[in-house]
Amino acid sequence: MNLRTENVKLENYSLEADAAGSPPLIRLKGTFDMTATGALSLFLVSIEGEVRRLRWQDFTIDVTEVYYLSSSCIKSFVTLIEALKKLDFHPRVRIIIHSRLDWHERTFSILSRLAPTLITLDKAG
Amino acid sequence: MPSNAQNRRPRFIRVEFAPASGCLGSIVQIVTDFCRNVVDDQETHFAFQLAAYELIENLVKYSSGERVIVRVEVESTPLGPNIVLATENEATSERLSDVNARLHAAESAADPIVHFDQLVQESLASPGESRLGLGRLRAEGDLVVTHTINNETLRIEVRRPVYRSAREICE
Numbered sequence: 001m002n003l004r005t006e007n008v009k010l011e012n013y014s015l016e017a018d019a020a021g022s023p024p025l026i027r028l029k030g031t032f033d034m035t036a037t038g039a040l041s042l043f044l045v046s047i048e049g050e051v052r053r054l055r056w057q058d059f060t061i062d063v064t065e066v067y068y069l070s071s072s073c074i075k076s077f078v079t080l081i082e083a084l085k086k087l088d089f090h091p092r093v094r095i096i097i098h099s100r101l102d103w104h105e106r107t108f109s110i111l112s113r114l115a116p117t118l119i120t121l122d123k124a125g
Numbered sequence: 126m127p128s129n130a131q132n133r134r135p136r137f138i139r140v141e142f143a144p145a146s147g148c149l150g151s152i153v154q155i156v157t158d159f160c161r162n163v164v165d166d167q168e169t170h171f172a173f174q175l176a177a178y179e180l181i182e183n184l185v186k187y188s189s190g191e192r193v194i195v196r197v198e199v200e201s202t203p204l205g206p207n208i209v210l211a212t213e214n215e216a217t218s219e220r221l222s223d224v225n226a227r228l229h230a231a232e233s234a235a236d237p238i239v240h241f242d243q244l245v246q247e248s249l250a251s252p253g254e255s256r257l258g259l260g261r262l263r264a265e266g267d268l269v270v271t272h273t274i275n276n277e278t279l280r281i282e283v284r285r286p287v288y289r290s291a292r293e294i295c296e
Contacts (some may be wrong), residue, residue: 031150033149033153033178033182034146034149034182034185034186035146035149068174068175068178070179070182070258071179071182071255071258071261072182072255072257072258074245074255075248075255075257078245078248079249101171102167102168102171103168103171103175103265106265107265110241110242110245113242114242114245
């Protein structure tokens with residue numbers, strides 16, 4: 001299935017979406033400070049559009065190679081999750097965090113507390 | 126033979142600069158390198174990386190003056206050493222009033238995680254900005270946060286005790 005979401009690859013971070021496998025995989029890598037906020041926000045809005053268009057029942061977000069996520073970027077995730085909560089088919093999101101980076105659990109558990117029935121955190125690495 | 130000064134680790138670094146997003150990564154790097162020099166603890170490194178990004182992003186976004194200050198230091202106390210990160214900037218009275226209220230709420234929250242979850246809910250009503258950064262300092266960084274406002278200058282300090290190699294440079 002071809003996605004309408006454009007991948008982003010810059011010096012400090014990258015954003016990739018791949019629906020070739022099942023479930024679809026979103027992968028973030030790098031440092032997401034304030035300079036990444038605009039690109040991440042647009043990317044996640046596009047992902048939300050694909051979830052609606054293709055009626056994804058579940059998908060995975062791999063953040064194991066994320067080294068920093070700013071509060072503005074957290075807000076972009078919060079906006080995505082609030083939009084997903086309003087869909088009638090309740091897609092489930094599995095977020096893969098790094099098992100040895102304790103801050104990953106603290107940061108991304110904010111999202112699972114926001115939508116505990118939709119979001120699960122799994123550790124890898 | 127190298128002198129004692131050459132062998133000693135840094136006690137503080139102070140950087141004064143004109144706020145611009147292009148400075149962000151390099152100033153954060155100075156803070157995180159300082160922390161790695163004085164303490165061997167990933168949690169402390171993360172806490173000060175988080176604080177550096179959030180506080181310096183705020184300097185870039187909200188400072189009304191032409192120069193801002195970032196200072197990171199090892200502070201000796203009777204209970205042991207702390208790492209302290211401080212930022213100073215000028216801001217408009219409207220901005221100072223807003224940040225004063227938000228910092229008081231963050232500093233006095235009985236449970237910083239509950240407080241942060243409230244901020245996340247409130248952020249949904251502010252599409253243009255996150256307003257989450259100051260709340261993260263305690264909730265995710267486990268940092269003690271204090272602030273003062275003098276005239277139009279805001280000073281924010283975050284600190285955290287350290288138990289390992291920083292003790293050596295305080296003795």
